[in-house]
Amino acid sequence: MRKVFILPNLFTASSLFSGMLGIFEVFQGHLAAACGYILLSALLDVFDGLVARLTKTQSAFGLNFDSLSDVVAFGAAPGLMAFSVLSAFYPRLAAPVASLFTVCGALRLARFNVQATREESKAFLGLPIPGAALAAISLIWLVETKPELRPWLPLDKIYPPAMVGLAYLMVSKVPYVGFKSLNLADRQPFEILVAIVVVITLLFMVKEHLLLVGASFIWLYVLGGVFFALMRPIRRRRYRAYRQAMRARLRTSEAPREHES
Numbered sequence: 273m274r275k276v277f278i279l280p281n282l283f284t285a286s287s288l289f290s291g292m293l294g295i296f297e298v299f300q301g302h303l304a305a306a307c308g309y310i311l312l313s314a315l316l317d318v319f320d321g322l323v324a325r326l327t328k329t330q331s332a333f334g335l336n337f338d339s340l341s342d343v344v345a346f347g348a349a350p351g352l353m354a355f356s357v358l359s360a361f362y363p364r365l366a367a368p369v370a371s372l373f374t375v376c377g378a379l380r381l382a383r384f385n386v387q388a389t390r391e392e393s394k395a396f397l398g399l400p401i402p403g404a405a406l407a408a409i410s411l412i413w414l415v416e417t418k419p420e421l422r423p424w425l426p427l428d429k430i431y432p433p434a435m436v437g438l439a440y441l442m443v444s445k446v447p448y449v450g451f452k453s454l455n456l457a458d459r460q461p462f463e464i465l466v467a468i469v470v471v472i473t474l475l476f477m478v479k480e481h482l483l484l485v486g487a488s489f490i491w492l493y494v495l496g497g498v499f500f501a502l503m504r505p506i507r508r509r510r511y512r513a514y515r516q517a518m519r520a521r522l523r524t525s526e527a528p529r530e531h532e533s
Contacts, residue, residue, distance in 0.1 A: 277329035283320035284338050287313045291345025298352050306353055307413040313345035314402045339381040346405035347377035354435050357412060361428040369435050373408065376439035377401045383443070396448040399441035399494060403448070407438055407494050410487035417483060441494065448497045 294309030320338060324330045351374035358366035380401050387397065411431060414421050478485050 280324035287316035288341035294349045304416040307409040347374040350408045380442040404438040446501045
């Protein structure tokens with residue numbers, strides 16, 4: 273067997289381990305703790321890719337191992353959590369919805385592995401599975417830790433369509449912003465450092481409501497991709513109309529010159 277890079281794959285293994293701990297917490301009925309483990313898996317998933325890029329240790333083994341880890345941490349764990357929640361409201365609907373989310377997550381990862389060096393080298397085609405998982409668990413986490421939000425977040429009404437929508441977005445062709453082009457080892461514009469400092473400062477200021485802010489941010493990311501995808505045909509039509517108008521104006525401005533000559 274070929275030798276493998278230890279450091280990035282160690283982060284991937286830790287992400288997988290954290291995802292398994294989240295599954296165990298779901299079995300015990302500790303949904304808030306399970307959400308915490310899935311969030312930890314997402315953070316470790318970010319670091320394994322970051323470490324691989326910084327140390328230039330990307331490999332086909334790491335890519336496939338990362339996808340297998342993501343299926344468990346961001347596909348099976350949120351799916352099992354969805355089954356646990358929905359079974360209390362819709363016993364017959366719980367299994368199909370939870371399974372749909374997990375299956376679409378696996379399809380998303382398979383497509384990513386095929387297109388990683390082509391279509392998805394800079395941006396994401398479809399909602400990334402970690403983003404879908406964080407959006408899915410954020411609703412449960414808010415309700416579990418902040419009971420006063422339950423009238424505003426009725427899981428029996430919003431959770432089934434939310435899970436189906438997230439499953440569809442993962443396998444869709446809706447483009448999502450990726451951060452792969454940001455290499456911290458290279459020189460970056462000064463404004464990026466300022467933006468990072470401002471974000472950290474704002475997070476410190478709202479630390480009492482950090483969970484609510486994080487959930488709002490991830491759902492803004494999810495819905496923002498849908499919004500820009502819906503706006504794209506409108507922008508294209510406006511651009512085509514603008515080009516036609518400019519061509520017509522150019523023809524009318526050149527017509528007198530041809531007549532004079």
